[in-house]
């Protein structure tokens with residue numbers, strides 16, 4: 001089941017993104033301020049190619065910067081083509097968007113996040129419909145190519161920058177990656193969506209939480225987690241004893257679950273808890289968790 005309503009509030013007429021989810025456990029209370037330039041706000045997630053070391057002296061720099069137009073579009077410098085970073089359109093409070101951020105980070109992709117303002121219906125504008133004909137976020141632009149649907153974007157990032165996340169060279173392992181990616185979409189996140197909507201989005205829109213819907217879906221989630229527990233008793237990760245996109249695709253919605261009063265649902269499943277703890281240790285996951293927190 002998908003969400004019947006957009007994940008993002010549309011009532012606010014503020015140009016700011018609504019303050020997102022409550023603080024996620026185990027993370028600092030604030031993140032570095034975003035540098036705001038003139039005109040439409042553009043902020044960029046930390047960029048870096050695989051293998052590049054982060055410069056520790058840059059850690060305190062503001063996360064955002066505004067690129068000059070030629071740099072944005074890609075340019076030729078000293079006879080060498082500078083590839084423009086990929087652009088991920090959407091707001092980082094949406095777990096469909098942050099699902100992609102996890103994959104892009106883990107793949108070491110060069111990308112920027114370009115916020116889309118739901119309050120002004122920017123997602124239904126002709127410019128955005130050209131990126132995603134369903135008028136939704138996320139959408140990814142890589143040169144002339146537009147990719148939409150979060151899980152397709154995640155696969156694209158993996159194929160382009162870190163194909164081992166899909167185990168494509170191995171028929172059996174890649175089949176298990178596919179299975180658990182489908183499970184994430186059709187068993188796990190499909191029951192999490194109504195819980196997250198009721199607990200996080202509805203109150204943000206000024207509505208109340210329908211506890212019956214939450215309870216019903218928590219029961220469904222427990223049944224799903226029983227299957228996960230059995231699987232993770234045998235293997236370290238979902239597709240096998242290797243990290244894959246199947247694990248990573250769970251991160252964004254699970255971070256949101258931990259921002260609801262129902263995080264304790266994991267307590268009954270020790271192997272699921274251990275799996276989640278191991279994912280939480282990953283720098284890509286820490287970055288995304290920080291992005292989803294309210295701005296300082």
Ligand SMILES: N[C@@H](CCC(=O)N[C@@H](CS)C(=O)NCC(=O)O)C(=O)O
Pocket residue numbers: 003005006007008094095096097123135136137138148149150151
């Ligand atoms: N299946 C899509 C779902 C995308 C989606 O539902 N996006 C929401 C925000 S999280 C949206 O753009 N809603 C606005 C709308 O549907 O008009 C994906 O995984 O990318």
